[in-house]
Amino acid sequence: MRSQVTVTWGEPATYRFDLEEVQPMPHDQARAWLDQQFTAFDCEPIRLTGKVLTADKVLGVAQAAGQERFRDAAHRDWAMEFARASSAALAKPTVTVDLATMSVGY
Template sequence: MRSQVIITWGEPATYRIDLEEVQPMPHDQARHWLDEQFTRMGCEPIRPTGKVLTADKILCIAQAAGQPRFQDAAHRDWALAFARAASAALAKPLVTVDVPAQSLSY
């Protein structure tokens, strides 16, 4: 089964992170990693209720990280950790994060 996370800011800025040859991240560790990044990057809840869903965390983190975090080779380890955490936390092998549309599909 194909395992990949796609992060896009529109067609010329689409980054595909292949997870086929990468060790899966345990679900608990993925949720912890996302929580840590959400806090570290100063992300705010999207919903007026203040409730933060896993999908919201993934979207907020991608937006806060910005396109260079996924584009630059210097941040490759971080981008791979993001992809592993997103895939594991959602328990989905194929995840697409569309930052401008604020949508996540799998």
């Protein structure tokens, strides 16, 4: 089964992270990593109710991190952790984080 996370701001700013040969992250560890990053980046809830869904955390962290974190080789380890955490927390092998439309697809 294919395992990949794609983060895009629209072409040509699309970054793919292949998780085929990468150790999966445990679900609880993935959620904790996203929570920590959400807080570290001072992300705001997307929904007016203030409720933060896991998909919202993935979007918020990716948006706050910016394209540089996904594009630059210096941040490759962080980007792979993001991909691993997103895939594990959402329990989906293939995830597309589309920041142009603020949506997460599976």
